[in-house]
Amino acid sequence: MITGPLKWYTVAETLRQAVHAGLTAEPQRSGVVPGQIAWDECDCGLLAVSVSQIYLTEIFPEPAVRRVGNACDAPWEAAEIVVQVVRCAPNPDDPMAAPPPEELAASAQEVLRDAYEMMRALSTKLCEMNNERAIADFILRPLTAQGPLGGCVGNEVRAIVSLPRN
Structure with a gap:
């Protein structure tokens, strides 16, 4: 079992590495972050x-x-x-016009591919960690769409993981 004062960081970093390796389009920024995830800048790729x-x-x-x-x-x-996992959302060239449909379709494809790859990587890694007894148990919650907000759009998945007290 994963133990010690940094056990939750270890779980978070293990999951980050699994998702990072499972994404077709590598994000420009990737890391375990403290507190709520902030979209400080939408640089067309964030895994937090x-x-x-x-x-x-x-x-x-x-x-x-x-x-x-x-x-x-x-x-x-x-x-x-x-x-x-957050990507850049299509923005119109003219503030009075919507983004072109082909840009929206390409963005939807990228975000939905990320969703598939995130869920696959997380479920595979959590199951592996559970089978190896690195964790006691887990539940993968539903994936939810994020944004568009501030030029960003993406997905969020929450997992609940259990470890023994120590």
Whole structure:
């Protein structure tokens, strides 16, 4: 099992590497980031991974709501890992006109290819980590579209991962 004070960083970085390797179009920026993922600049490629919450659990994936018997804490920790892949969205040349349909279609293809590749890489790596007992359990949440906002568009996937308390 992954343990120690940087265990959640290790999980996040392992998932980032898996998604990065699984993307056809390599993002220009890629990393594990603190807190909420910020689109500081849309440089036509961002892969960001963040740990959005960590909580105690007795029955995964439910957060503990009370002490467990005579134990001081629940036996497990769970973390919600957020993975985003963001690309540049088509912008019109004229502020009074919409982007051309062929640019929108090309962007949709890129974003949907990213969605497929993200889900495949995450499910494969999480299953592998679970089978190798690097993690205790996981749930992959639905992929959701992000944007367009500020010239960016992309996808987000959240995974809940469980590790023993240590």
